[in-house]
Amino acid sequence: MVFNIHIRMKNLHIKLSFLFISLCVANSAMAQGGLMEGSQWLTLVLLGAAAFIAFFFIVQVADNFLAIEAKSSGIDTEKNNFSVFPRMGELFGPSVPDYTEGSKVKVLRQGHDIILAGAASGSVKDANVRTFAVQPKNFIGMSPIPKVVVEVGDNVKAGEVLFYDKKKPDIKYVSPVSGEVAEIKRAEKRSIAEIIIIADQKNEYVKLSEFNLLHGTREELVDYLLATGGWSLIRQRPYDIVADPTITPRDIFISTFDTAPLAPDSNVVVAGRGAAFQRGIDVLNRLTSGKVYLGLNGGAKDAPSSIFTNATNAEKVYFKGKHPAGNVGVQIHHTAAINAGDTVWTLGVQEVITLGAIFTEERFNAERVVAIAGAELHEPRYVRTYAGANMGELVKDNLSNDHIRLVSGDVLSGKTKESNQFLNYYDDQVTVLAEGDEYEMFGWLLPLKARPSVSRTFPNFLFPDQEFEVDTNTHGEKRAFVMSSDYERVMPMDVHVQPLMKSILVNDLERMEGLGLYELSEEDVALCEFVCTSKMPLQKILREGLNTMREQG
Amino acid sequence: MNPLLKLFKKFEPSKDNKLAHTAYDAFFTFAFAPNETTHGGTHIKDGMDLKRLMVHVVIGLQLCYLFGTWNIGHQHFLALGEHTGLLDAMHLKIFYGLMKLLPLFIVSNVIGLGIEFWYAAKRGHSVEEGYLVTGALIPLIMPPDLPLWILAVAIAFAVIIGKEAFGGTGMNIWNIALLTRVFIFFAYPTTISGDEVWISGIEKIDASYFGTEYGFMYGLADGLFGLLGLSTFGAGGAPVIDAYTGATPLALAYQGGWEAVTAQYSVGDMIWGTIPGSIGETSKVFVVLGMIFLMVTRVADWRIIVSLILGAATMGMILNAWGATPFMDVPWYHHFTIGSLLFAAAFMATDPVTASATGTGKWVYGFMIGMLGIIIRVMNPAYPEGWMLAILFMNMFAPLIDHYVLEANVSRRARRAAAKA
Numbered sequence: 001m002v003f004n005i006h007i008r009m010k011n012l013h014i015k016l017s018f019l020f021i022s023l024c025v026a027n028s029a030m031a032q033g034g035l036m037e038g039s040q041w042l043t044l045v046l047l048g049a050a051a052f053i054a055f056f057f058i059v060q061v062a063d064n065f066l067a068i069e070a071k072s073s074g075i076d077t078e079k080n081n082f083s084v085f086p087r088m089g090e091l092f093g094p095s096v097p098d099y100t101e102g103s104k105v106k107v108l109r110q111g112h113d114i115i116l117a118g119a120a121s122g123s124v125k126d127a128n129v130r131t132f133a134v135q136p137k138n139f140i141g142m143s144p145i146p147k148v149v150v151e152v153g154d155n156v157k158a159g160e161v162l163f164y165d166k167k168k169p170d171i172k173y174v175s176p177v178s179g180e181v182a183e184i185k186r187a188e189k190r191s192i193a194e195i196i197i198i199a200d201q202k203n204e205y206v207k208l209s210e211f212n213l214l215h216g217t218r219e220e221l222v223d224y225l226l227a228t229g230g231w232s233l234i235r236q237r238p239y240d241i242v243a244d245p246t247i248t249p250r251d252i253f254i255s256t257f258d259t260a261p262l263a264p265d266s267n268v269v270v271a272g273r274g275a276a277f278q279r280g281i282d283v284l285n286r287l288t289s290g291k292v293y294l295g296l297n298g299g300a301k302d303a304p305s306s307i308f309t310n311a312t313n314a315e316k317v318y319f320k321g322k323h324p325a326g327n328v329g330v331q332i333h334h335t336a337a338i339n340a341g342d343t344v345w346t347l348g349v350q351e352v353i354t355l356g357a358i359f360t361e362e363r364f365n366a367e368r369v370v371a372i373a374g375a376e377l378h379e380p381r382y383v384r385t386y387a388g389a390n391m392g393e394l395v396k397d398n399l400s401n402d403h404i405r406l407v408s409g410d411v412l413s414g415k416t417k418e419s420n421q422f423l424n425y426y427d428d429q430v431t432v433l434a435e436g437d438e439y440e441m442f443g444w445l446l447p448l449k450a451r452p453s454v455s456r457t458f459p460n461f462l463f464p465d466q467e468f469e470v471d472t473n474t475h476g477e478k479r480a481f482v483m484s485s486d487y488e489r490v491m492p493m494d495v496h497v498q499p500l501m502k503s504i505l506v507n508d509l510e511r512m513e514g515l516g517l518y519e520l521s522e523e524d525v526a527l528c529e530f531v532c533t534s535k536m537p538l539q540k541i542l543r544e545g546l547n548t549m550r551e552q553g
Numbered sequence: 554m555n556p557l558l559k560l561f562k563k564f565e566p567s568k569d570n571k572l573a574h575t576a577y578d579a580f581f582t583f584a585f586a587p588n589e590t591t592h593g594g595t596h597i598k599d600g601m602d603l604k605r606l607m608v609h610v611v612i613g614l615q616l617c618y619l620f621g622t623w624n625i626g627h628q629h630f631l632a633l634g635e636h637t638g639l640l641d642a643m644h645l646k647i648f649y650g651l652m653k654l655l656p657l658f659i660v661s662n663v664i665g666l667g668i669e670f671w672y673a674a675k676r677g678h679s680v681e682e683g684y685l686v687t688g689a690l691i692p693l694i695m696p697p698d699l700p701l702w703i704l705a706v707a708i709a710f711a712v713i714i715g716k717e718a719f720g721g722t723g724m725n726i727w728n729i730a731l732l733t734r735v736f737i738f739f740a741y742p743t744t745i746s747g748d749e750v751w752i753s754g755i756e757k758i759d760a761s762y763f764g765t766e767y768g769f770m771y772g773l774a775d776g777l778f779g780l781l782g783l784s785t786f787g788a789g790g791a792p793v794i795d796a797y798t799g800a801t802p803l804a805l806a807y808q809g810g811w812e813a814v815t816a817q818y819s820v821g822d823m824i825w826g827t828i829p830g831s832i833g834e835t836s837k838v839f840v841v842l843g844m845i846f847l848m849v850t851r852v853a854d855w856r857i858i859v860s861l862i863l864g865a866a867t868m869g870m871i872l873n874a875w876g877a878t879p880f881m882d883v884p885w886y887h888h889f890t891i892g893s894l895l896f897a898a899a900f901m902a903t904d905p906v907t908a909s910a911t912g913t914g915k916w917v918y919g920f921m922i923g924m925l926g927i928i929i930r931v932m933n934p935a936y937p938e939g940w941m942l943a944i945l946f947m948n949m950f951a952p953l954i955d956h957y958v959l960e961a962n963v964s965r966r967a968r969r970a971a972a973k974a
Binding site for chain 2: 114337339340407412413416436437439441442445447453457471474475477479481482486495516526530537538539
């Protein structure tokens with residue numbers, strides 16, 4: 001085996017230079033023959049070619065012996081190429097960073113990173129937010145008027161039940177903070193929009209009973225999570241709804257990185273919360289019959305936080321690619337895709353931490369690290385607050401002008417919010433961007449300002465690291481579908497987006513299912529919607545399709 | 554507020570007058586990108602829109618336009634036996650070319666856009682930009698002397714029956730520019746086939762300019778050129794030489810194979826495009842430049858272009874091997890130098906609406922066009938060029954190709970589910 005170690009030339013350039021030298025030797029051998037009469041050059045070339053082929057043949061045979069030897073001693077793996085010749089993948093394939101050594105790496109070629117100015121940076125500071133809300137409309141599929149068990153004026157502790165869905169009364173939705181219920185805001189048709197709580201800043205928690213993960217059964221664990229409010233942290237695919245407690249999911253997926261524009265860095269988010277994160281994974285392992293998958297970022301220069309890389313009880317898969325490689329839907333597609341009839345659950349990093357904290361801290365700790373980002377801010381930053389924080393208070397004294405839009409979430413799939421509204425339950429990002437309600441002369445042909453685009457009709461592709469300051473202008477009007485393969489360039493899944501959208505528009509259920517509707521959520525087609533030449537509202541169409549399918553059962 | 558914007562706003566017709574308002578809106582959004590902001594979906598949008606996409610095709614055509622204008626004049630004077638040098642009397646050749654090309658361009662856009670505006674107003678949506686490209690393509694694929702009324706009728710047919718009847722831009726099955734041409738080809742064959750039509754003014758006996766259409770324009774130009782001391786159109790040229798047929802390389806290849814072609818035109822002539830033919834397709838050099846522009850900007854899908862060229866090359870080689878007629882013996886690589894293969898590959902087959910929409914489908918679609926086009930070109934005695942018919946034929950099959958690609962996707966998903974279960 002000593003011999004093998006010497007031959008194990010992992011570096012591609014060594015192999016290439018070896019081949020190059022061999023070629024040079026062969027060439028000079030032919031050049032020697034060239035001293036003969038010029039008219040015989042054809043014969044010489046043929047002879048040279050024959051010599052080269054013979055040489056190649058000998059090397060090839062020897063090479064195969066080497067490969068067989070490596071195989072029989074069981075040391076040939078994906079990573080170790082014992083052949084003298086580089087593999088096709090090594091020559092033309094993408095390089096993966098060293099820290100992924102020994103793990104599964106999925107490389108996604110399609111996608112596009114929208115790099116915006118105003119990314120959050122620096123250390124996490126405590127936010128001065130006093131108003132919080134839980135918004136029943138954040139939970140897709142909830143009935144418009146859930147049963148609210150508190151009244152205005154009540155004092156609640158963090159973790160105290162606020163409301164539940166009358167159709168699924170077991171799943172309790174709890175308060176993220178302690179304080180006074182200030183208002184129960186209603187929207188159209190008396191539906192409940194927000195249950196607003198003014199925090200008393202004493203941070204009193206409902207004391208939870210201890211749950212022994214080792215001895216408790218799965219049923220007891222489910223009941224415990226339903227009662228403590230932890231259940232609302234788990235989402236279910238297809239449809240992206242709150243998990244159904246009567247189902248045992250096939251697998252559970254957690255994406256530990258977010259590739260969306262200006263998204264928070266999960267390594268910052270998870271810092272110092274390692275124990276709770278690991279406990280969360282342990283808990284999830286008890287809930288599924290399959291595996292808990294952890295999607296890690298294989299595209300960054302540095303390895304992800306050791307909390308992610310050292311996590312146990314989970315199957316780790318690295319993903320290297322541009323946005324939407326960090327979307328859990330894309331990761332599911334490439335690890336164990338959702339088939340018709342399958343149910344999987346998904347959680348974000350911060351939800352896993354809150355879930356784990358129920359067991360490590362015995363309280364419902366809805367603490368969130370939120371990225372406040374955007375070019376319209378004086379100082380983009382990370383703040384520590386609780387789920388459902390008030391938007392206006394989060395960006396207070398930080399706005400450079402008032403002609404802006406506040407977005408809960410990222411610029412692709414986030415929701416517009418007024419300053420008296422609240423961060424959505426599953427969001428950990430506030431994006432502030434300029435409103436673009438201005439006419440621009442010949443703006444479609446000769447834009448005055450650089451703008452992000454995947455199109456090569458802009459010189460953007462020559463400057464891949466360019467940061468953009470963006471506004472909300474549509475840059476064009478809605479038109480019929482006229483596509484020249486723009487969707488497929490940013491869609492790293494085996495899904496034909498345009499035919500799928502058309503099948504939703506004509507309500508062809510069988511086709512929707514066949515073309516992979518179940519594998520998608522809004523965020524997965526958001527980038528397609530961004531690049532769409534015809535400015536089609538793909539996320540809206542997709543949700544209509546998902547709703548139709550959900551109602552069909 | 555921009556003063557120009559104010560001026561524009563002043564002329565806005567009332568919304569009750571639908572046609573006027575639609576037309577105004579079309580021109581207004583052309584001059585100013587609208588102030589619309591996003592709501593509901595993504596908060597930011599890519600800078601690309603349909604206008605920009607379409608205009609880049611038109612930009613890709615500009616070299617063909619420039620060369621086509623000059624070549625109309627050049628072929629005309631060549632036939633007359635005057636100013637036969639390439640650089641002789643550039644001003645006369647370009648003026649003559651413009652006198653032929655501009656009316657075609659104007660009629661193409663006035664008729665086509667007029668119909669588009671009318672339908673947009675009727676349906677109550679804004680004007681889609683699809684016709685920007687169609688209107689620019691149509692003059693380039695016509696013979697220079699085509700009567701304008703025939704063009705008008707053909708465009709009306711293509712836009713109304715071929716496009717609006719299917720629901721407008723994005724819904725049509727056939728390429729509108731080619732549908733226009735195919736209408737002329739079957740309804741008025743003598744104006745678009747044969748040896749006489751490809752050179753402007755070839756039927757003239759005494760080649761007088763002043764009695765013809767827009768004769769006064771030649772007079773004005775002569776006055777101007779005379780003042781500048783340049784050569785003028787004058788009373789007319791010498792009568793056209795009897796033997797001068799104006800046959801295209803394709804017609805020659807059909808009659809006598811590659812020898813007959815090279816007897817009249819050099820390969821350089823054919824590559825640079827100083828030969829008779831449809832207005833915009835003769836110069837392979839400028840077509841290839843446009844093709845590269847479209848591929849680099851990704852306005853056209855490179856897969857269609859590459860697979861079309863591969864398909865044509867494959868069929869060319871098969872026919873070379875067969876070799877039953879002189880045309881079959883034309884070396885396969887010279888199929889690229891004669892006729893409008895490259896123009897069709899770059900600008901006609903790549904129309905995103907009528908081409909196959911799936912990645913795999915595009916390979917099949919392009920390859921089939923390539924093969925069919927060569928078959929029609931070589932084996933059809935009635936018409937020695939195949940791209941118009943091949944592309945229209947494959948336009949019709951593009952939805953079928955896509956159907957099978959999607960079925961494969963569906964069954965792949967079903968198999969995956971079955972393997973799990």
